[in-house]
Amino acid sequence: MPESGGVQSLDRAIDLLEILTDLGGDAGLSELASRSGLALPTIHRLLRTLVNRGYVRQLPSRRYTLGPRVVRLGEAAGRQLGVGTKPHLERLAHELGESVNLAILDGDMVVYVAQAASTRSMRMFTEVGRRVHCHSTGVGKMVLAQLADDDVHKIIASAGLPPATEHSITDIEALFAELDSIRKRGHAVDDGEQEIGVRCFAVPVSGTPTPAALSVSGPAVRVTDEFGERAVPLLCETAATIGEFLSVG
Structure with a gap:
């Protein structure tokens, strides 16, 4: 849960980015769900936003990896x-x-x-x-x-x-x-x-x-x-x- 005054959706999106990082930058939906405890529809919605903004990429294998905009931030x-x-x-x-x-x-x-x-x-x-x-x-x-x-x-x-x-x-x-x-x-x-x-x-x-x-x-x-x-x-x-x-x- 986000701290008082935080934004839950943002908190969850950051959690997904950190989980991807911990898993070596590449993960499937089941791994993200297991690590985050979030429901699959919620993960899909958050990932769609992150993909659209370039912070996550979806591979041909349907797995997800960190996107190029993360490199820019880093x-x-x-x-x-x-x-x-x-x-x-x-x-x-x-x-x-x-x-x-x-x-x-x-x-x-x-x-x-x-x-x-x-x-x-x-x-x-x-x-x-x-x-x-x-x-x-x-x-x-x-x-x-x-x-x-x-x-x-x-x-x-x-x-x-x-x-x-x-x-x-x-x-x-x-x-x-x-x-x-x-x-x-x-x-x-x-x-x-x-x-x-x-x-x-x-x-x-x-x-x-x-x-x-x-x-x-x-x-x-x-x-x-x-x-x-x-x-x-x-x-x-x-x-x-x-x-x-x-x-x-």
Whole structure:
């Protein structure tokens, strides 16, 4: 049910878009009905409007998928997300002297949505918009640690555990043991699991609609455990500020 003062039909249409997203962007009527709890006539009516507006497409198979106008909204939202969070990331990158990244869960992977690069000549640079596997990155493992075990299983069943380096986790039991450790200590560490010679510390960004994480990364010779002791509290402070910004409204 929509919150007091909300519009029920709009609330239900958004539910359908979110369900489509959760199902990988493609679903049949029976799946939408099962997930939403709505009657088929109601779903048909809402989908007809969404199809007419370009937010949903109906495939020849009669299944439904997200439409091109969703991409346009996502691109605009991503740009604004980067603009709004960049000053916080730049301050933290200046204070720590290393690159800082903000990433969110995107289907079965994580996508980098903002970055402030280190000014050092030897630095870690990740392109905004890049999607990476969750299990082999600091931000990805931190995102997984925020999810229920069943949701983690679904992501791994879809994306697998391909090794990015010889240090990547490739065993599901080892991954869950790592996630337990991350939940206990409150931050994740990527020790050459995505790229040899690069280390990363990541913390959760709370209050966001989609699980998110903030990280600092750089050459292993500089991003040591001692560096992490100083960096993690500062990451947590900035993550709290970003979480408040993203949860406004």
